Amino acid sequence: MNRFTIQLDEIKAAYAAEPNPSLEVRLERIVRIEKMLRANEEKICKALIADFGIRHPIETQLAELQMVYQACKYARKHLKEWMKPVQVEVPLYLSSSEAWIQSQSIGVVGIISPWNYPIQLALVPAIAALAAGNRVWLKPSDRSSRTSGFLASLIQEYFHPSEFCVTTGGIEVAEQFAALAFNHLSFTGSEAIGKKVMRAAAENLTPVTLELGGKTPAIIDSTAKLQEAAASIVYGKLLNSGQTCIAPDYVLIEQNIQATFIQELQTAAQSQFSNPEELTGPIDDDQLQHWQHLVSDAVDRGAKAIPLLSNPAVGARRFEPVVLIDVSPQARVLHEEIFGPILPIVIVTDTAAAIAYVNSRPNPLALYWFGKSKKNMQRVLEETRSGGVTINDTLLHAVVESLPFGGIGASGMGACKGKAGFDAFSHAKPILEVRGLLGTSLFKGTQAAHPPYDKKTERLIRHLK
Template sequence: MTSSTELTEQFAALYSASRQELSVPWSTRKRRLQQLQALLKEQQKPLLEAIAADFGQRSHIESTILELIPSHSGIKHALKHGEKWMKRRKASTSWLFKPATCYVQPQPKGVVGIVSPWNYPLFLIIGPLVDAFVAGNRAMVKISEHVPQFAEAMATLVPQYFQADELTIVTGGADIAAAFSTLPFDHLLFTGSTAVGKHVMRAAAANLTPVTLELGGKSPVIVSADADLAKAVDRIMYGKMINAGQTCIAPDYVLLSHSQLDEFVRLAQAWFDQHYPNWDSNTDFTRIINGAQLQRLQTWLNEAHSNGAQVVTLAKQRADFLTPCLVHHAPDACQLMQQEIFGPILPIVTVDNVQAAIDYINVRPRPLACYVFAQQPEVIEQCVKHTVAGGMCVNDVVLHVAQDDLPFGGIGPSGMGAYHGKTGFEAMSHMKAVFVQKPKNMVALMSPPYGKRVKTLLKFLKP
């Protein structure tokens, strides 16, 4: 566990090194990305084992699909495009100031702080790190205390691949996380809850540290009357049940017509039976991370049920697991309908039509993701244009996060700023504006004293 003194010393080493290397060549950036790639390849087994141990049950295959593969993809994308991203970019010059020229020079910000969550402990470290490294920065990562074995594994493995003044792993509880957020980073990226995000932003404000906040919210799914319901259920259930719903962009609730409800429930039950057979001994389904989260979900479910919601359980009760279920006719005031669920509970809200679904979404806080299932182009366009969310999928869910050329980020309560790919490079870089004056120019003609010469020029320059 990192002490407060170590935290300060580690940051000082990173900060000092960053100020001694203000221009970071592609060779250095490339090496750091390749070292990250090597760590993932060579230490895959202990990392997957640590994640599984922290969850109590999480399939290595699921962790590979959800964490390792997209992490490798992000690194490869940065290695392919990073050298081009870091080149200076031409900018136009106003005719008044020609023959001067302008350009934009991307520069490393310096030291990037990353506060990572527990639900995807590997991917949500690697993604920000890729962007920090390709932009030429050094980084310091605070890993969630809710995945202690993974945190310990990373703290042990990272020094085998990186110098302490390139990348440092910080472990510890909420007190260390709070102290971490007060450090004068050149950029701070936080992934977690909206409530904690507010504290992080408040702490960063004291240092005027720019922040990227990747939060959450209730990501809705619109199912149009013309949608292929079987395909919609297949994708919605997949997105909801992977990692037991502990995904910030998991479908949080479904909006569909009254006539679709019974068939949706039937198809969802059939889907669950097919994909998670032998429930009593099934090892493909991820366990809820800890007892506190399990109790929270059960309390919210009980509250909804006691206030008239219909709960459709998809499996038998099982020790230490929350039984996956559908919930319909839940009162709007209950916690399931007010808070991000982060578990294998899927509320269903019936509406009259797509416009009613859009209206339902738009009177609520803007979500991190929004999904629509429809076949008619005009319906799809209606949903794309008239909802506001961090990101969107059409006829699928969650997969936008795995696209390296798409920015990933929220809006309002679901986040601030975005990263991934070129967007992440630019977020982690200072895009310095440069104006280059030529020996012969017209600027001197506009200098005081403002006599006849200047007045004559103004006749040509005034709008």
């Protein structure tokens, strides 16, 4: 028995002593997360700058802190309703009985969070798990070591370790963590690591929620307003320098509007991100080299790289955001998740061709469609599969708390925010209270089906048909 197993046993013992925390206890834990962040906003922003090199505090406010505050506010507003039993219909032969579904906490939820949004993607699932009445154990990424370490110290200050605890460390710690017998395990990260997490969890039959990203397409319909589409795609692509699981990964567009669209992309990029202090840096040198290799591989195969910004190498910027055109189908950039400020453009002939291209690849975590044709929009919505969709913008479906957020197929399974997260970290317990007619034993439950079987039983079967 290692130290992690002992620690999990201690947390489970604390949960067993309070397996059904009241609404007030759950709300107080959520409020503590809010207080923790509000008291340390400036320090959190500085920790993220230390990890990324460049990370504007306003970007951190928008993409990290505000997302957590929003999750807290939504959970506080709706938690009382989520906890209520839900009455369900019973069949006619049980009409005097009553059935309902009771949401019940499940125990200890493990969360393995990533480096790209190390505050938001650690705390949003934790809020859902705490709202559901569980205890939480978090393993943040070691690639964002400064932020992860600071977050760990904050949680240790604001929470008892049997309520919400954190363990930091590298690959070996992550492997041991994933192998623990949690009651549920949530992972956000790459598909390759997601498979390892799922295999480890399977040893304990631990249910998993996986958010795995993938190659998110942006489809530009021939009816789209190119200026607006370009502005939205530039923002979605360059926020956090594309180190976002639902960043537009590539664009599908018709040949006759490609040149105009690229000009609009450059105009939008120059308008939004000309200040080098507002374009986040790569998390580390490995990430930078990944971007460089993707571009050089595409160019070596015949692609053309077009800079998005007109002030190359300004200030401390280490990588120039680019559009790639004439990209070979064999280029790595069309097969690997980019996770950076590189935007390949793929030419398609029409909506049907765009749909076929998307469907020939693994299901993405998100899909973006731009245009005015309701017919074409409906075709894309009905004939493609993705975790979520935003129409005529990017990213925004992920910030709506009332919408579930998660993947499908290779982009993940389950959801871990809002009501969907509460449900994921709860057991929907079905309950039937059997009663007889008018409070008597007449026609009560299984009574009419009890042996010995006779004509009365046969009549019952005919009636049930």
